[in-house]
Amino acid sequence: MSEDSKQPVTVVISAMVRPSRVQDYEEWQQGINNASAKFDGYLGVDIIRPSHHTHPEYVTILRFADYEALRAWEQSEERGEWLKKAEGMLLAKSWVAKPSGLQVWFNRPDFEGHLPRPAYYKLVIVGMLAVYPLILLVDTAISPFTAGWPHLLRLLLSVTFVSALLTYPVMPTLTRLLDGWLYPHQPDDD
Numbered sequence: 001m002s003e004d005s006k007q008p009v010t011v012v013i014s015a016m017v018r019p020s021r022v023q024d025y026e027e028w029q030q031g032i033n034n035a036s037a038k039f040d041g042y043l044g045v046d047i048i049r050p051s052h053h054t055h056p057e058y059v060t061i062l063r064f065a066d067y068e069a070l071r072a073w074e075q076s077e078e079r080g081e082w083l084k085k086a087e088g089m090l091l092a093k094s095w096v097a098k099p100s101g102l103q104v105w106f107n108r109p110d111f112e113g114h115l116p117r118p119a120y121y122k123l124v125i126v127g128m129l130a131v132y133p134l135i136l137l138v139d140t141a142i143s144p145f146t147a148g149w150p151h152l153l154r155l156l157l158s159v160t161f162v163s164a165l166l167t168y169p170v171m172p173t174l175t176r177l178l179d180g181w182l183y184p185h186q187p188d189d190d
Contacts, residue, residue, distance in 0.1 A: 008043065009070050013060040016092040022056050025089045029058065032082040036062065039076070041069020118182040126178060130170050134162045 017025045033045050043063035050056045064070040073079055118126075138161045146154045175182060 007066060009064055009067050011060075011062045011064075011070065013062065014093065015058045015060070015090050017050075017056040017058060017089055018091055019053065019056055021089040022050075022053070025056075025058065025086070028082070028086055028089065029060070031085075032079070033060075035078050035082060036073055039064075039069065039073045041065035041072070122182055126171075126174060126182070130166055130174050131162065134165055134170060138162050138165070 015025070029047065033047075036042055036045065041064045043065055045063070046061040048059040048061070050058065064073065135158070138158050142154070142157060142161070146157060149157075
């Protein structure tokens with residue numbers, strides 16, 4: 001089993017419930033959550049309930065220890081039975097798996113299948129290519145304004161700017177530019 005498949009995975013499920021079926025959905029949600037909790041690798045579930053009855057959208061955040069544990073739950077007969085019980089309760093539903101940690105920077109939003117995470121050394125190299133110049137740039141830009149500040153406060157401000165810039169636009173741009181190197185064996189586009 002690869003190192004990638006042994007990382008925690010989070011699934012975010014958004015469900016727009018028929019207003020007349022909210023109570024049924026609450027009971028169903030409790031049942032399916034209890035069922036998923038019995039599976040190996042289950043780490044927990046959080047439910048964000050609707051803030052107003054006119055927009056009954058439920059968001060469920062389900063966590064498993066790794067992809068294989070999630071897959072076992074998803075392919076189980078028990079889950080299939082629970083999904084059948086939900087028929088007629090929903091107006092709309094969406095499901096999104098979210099990676100954990102820094103892997104989010106290396107996602108391919110244009111690709112809906114499963115791509116393996118790039119090799120570890122490639123992640124390190126791309127990280128260095130992004131972080132080092134940003135640290136230099138931010139430090140140079142803010143140092144005239146923070147010259148008299150305590151070191152830890154200057155560092156906090158610098159880290160805040162670097163983190164914000166890494167998340168967007170630096171890492172998405174850098175991973176797009178290095179796409180062929182990060183993902184050399186991409187599936188054919190049909």
